[in-house]
Amino acid sequence: MNPCAPNRIAAISSLDLVAVVMEKLLHRQDGLPGLAVYYGPSGWGKTTATLAVANRTRAYYVQLRSSWARKDLLEKILQEMGIRPVGRTTQLLDQICEQLVASRRPLVLDEFDYAATRDVMIELVRDIYEGSQSSLLLVGEERLPHKLKRHERFHGRVLSWLPAAPVSHDDARRLADSYCPDIRVADDLLAQLVALAHGSVRRVSVNLVNVYDTALVEGWDEVDRAQWGERPLYTGDAPRRRGRGRPDEHPEPHPRRWRDRTAGPAEPGTAPPAHPRRAGAGRRPRRRTDPGCRRRRRPAAAPAGQLRDPPPYWHRRAVQHPYRRLPGDLAGNAHPRRTDNEPTTEQTMNAIPHGYKQDAKGRLIPLEAIKPIDLARDELVDDIVERARALSQALAAFKAGVFADIGAFIELSAERYDARVGGAKGNVSLVGFDGRYKVQRAVQDTLTFDEGLQAAKALIDECVHEWTAGARSEIRALINDAFNVDKEGKISTGRILSLRRLDIHDTKWQRAMDALNDSVRVQCSRSYIRVYERIGDSDQYRPIPLDIAGA
Known part of the structure; x- marks a missing residue:
């Protein structure tokens, strides 16, 4: 490992080029555009040079990611500006434009290839430029x-x-x-490093670190090409497969460009020598009965008088490029050569193509055919749902953490008396030292009735029939009302249990109440957290709302 890692950036030519372009953007004349594109292959030092120039000019620097959406890009730019992103996409865009105008600082967007393939991202960056008229430097690969x-x-x-x-x-x-x-690295060794790098600054840097480490181990003060010898250097090529021997030992000829140069030119009228890998009588041609050979079926013809519509492009890809079968299966049942990361045909067919949106009926609608107000509504709904999901996850994490903390505190309090609390059920109130705040853990049981409720209902009906013989029917309706169901089809436990408070000493009524008590079951228990704050210096507390309606 290099113990003397550089703490500064080397002044290479790429650094000067980016500095000149940034100076041209910042001091351009009125009426000239303010966008610049810096492009090149990977490893040529674009990011390092851009970061160095951004630090010099105090530019805002943001490196894009492949998974970012429009709002993600705006939020990252605001975070780079030191502004807390709050609001919808349009509000975030206005904040960025106002900050660029007020600060007069340029904006650098690295890895811009991720945005160049999406129309909405391109239009968003154009809106940033049009709204601020600031200087924007876009950095990407060579095809940008x-x-x-x-x-x-x-x-x-x-x-x-x-x-x-x-x-x-x-x-x-x-x-x-x-x-x-x-x-001291000699010029001949540097020339070799430059030749092997093929323009890449990263490869030269990696090889220089390897040279430095080797020189420390060997005790060298100067390294040249002869002293380096046959030691390996990083070229960026993939390593060879094991078992193939050395690169200079038994090289394999290209299957199409091979020619026996030792035999001299072929005589006119004679066939060229056979390829070594194709020679031999043991090779037989592939047949359609082999597991590795699949015959592509021709699509069925359309009925007479009708034209056959071409399948969509995502279905056509799946049909034209089927998964081949493994030819070397001894049992004859070859399995599809597909990994878990590759999408299935059904997933490929159900994918929404670029430039379309799917409506409520599952139809693909082009973006150009959708009204702007509908797109704005869809964006607003997605924004609200995204924030609601994040808030829901935060509330769930808060609830789980509070219950765990209260349970741990109760166990800690019980350990003072060598007591062990069994279970987490029970109402608990925790008050702060100054009495200003109070936290309650409330447990509520949901009651229900089993089949014994029907026996209690039959006994109550017999009592009412005996007591109200010859009386009006409204009296019977008062008792039957307790057993009616609500809008959700559930029996009101409160109205039924209120019958137990009636002081009736009839024997049959007492048996009905016993049946009613035996039929009560606890269906489930729900726990709640309530947080209170004292009102001034009084002994009353008001709740701190944790729901949207009470906030």
């Missing part, structure tokens, strides 16, 4: 200009297109001063 070309309104607002510069010998020398302190 081609991705932006199809967005004419965005492409036309770019002031400068800056390609990343490959690493040079001078850049390698500056990198060696940073990554290899106190070690």
Whole structure:
């Protein structure tokens, strides 16, 4: 490991290029566009150079992610600005534009390829530019200009297109001063590192760290190509498979470009020599009966007089590219070569294509055919649902944590007397030391009745029939009302249990009450947390609302 990791950025050519473009954006004339695109292959030092220039110019720097949506990008920009993101997407956009205008600082968006393939993200960045007229530097891979070309309104607002510069010998020398302190790296070894890097600054940096570590182990003060010898260097290529031997031992010829150069040119009229891997009589042609050979079936013809509609493109992909079967199964039952991460055909067919939205009936509607007010309503609903889910998860975590803390405190309090509390049921009130706040854990049982309720109802009916012989029918209705169901089809336990408070000494009535008491069952128990705050200096408390209606 390199103990002398560089604490500064080497002044390579990419750093100067980005600094020039940023200076051009900040001091552009009125009426000129304020967008610049810095593009190049991966590993060419774009992010490092952009970060260094952003620190110099006090620019806001945000690195995009593949999973970000519109609101995620706006929230990350506001967090970079030091502003707490609160509100809908339109409100967040206005806050960003106001901050860019007030601060007059540029905005750098790295990994912009993730946004270049989505129309809504492109339009959102364009709204940021149009609303602030600030300087925006977009950084991405080498195909970023081609991705932006199809967005004419965005492409036309770019002031400068800056390609990343490959690493040079001078850049390698500056990198060696940073990554290899106190070690002299010869020019021939630096030239070899630059040649193997193919323009990548990252590969040169990795090799310089390896050179520095090797020099510390070997005790070298200077390293050249001859002294380095045949030690491996990082080239970015994947390692060879094991069991193939050394790279210079028995190289495999290309199956199509192979030619026996030792035999000289072929005689006119004679066939060229056979490929070594294709020679031999033991190879037989593949047949359609082999498990690895699948015959593509032709789609059924349309009825006479009707035209057959082509399948959608996502279904056509699944049909034209079926999963092949493994040809080497000894039992003859080859399994599909599909991993768990690959989508199934049903998932591929049900995917919503880009530029469409699915309505309530499952139909795919193009975005251009949807009214702006409907899109705004859909965005508002999604925003509210997203915030509601986050709030619901926070309340669930708060409830679980409070119950656990109260239970642990009760056990801690019981340990003072060597007592053990069995179960978490029971109402508990916890009051602060100053008596200002109070927390209650309340447990409520839900009561229900079993089949004994029918026997109690029959005995009560007999009593009422004997007592009200010849009386009006309204008296019987008063008793029957207690056994009626509510709107949800449930019996009111409160009205039935209120019959037990009647002081009636009839024997049959007492048996009915006994049957009623025996039929009561506890269906479930629900626990609640109530938080109270004292009202001034009085002994009364008012609840702190934890629901939306009481907040």
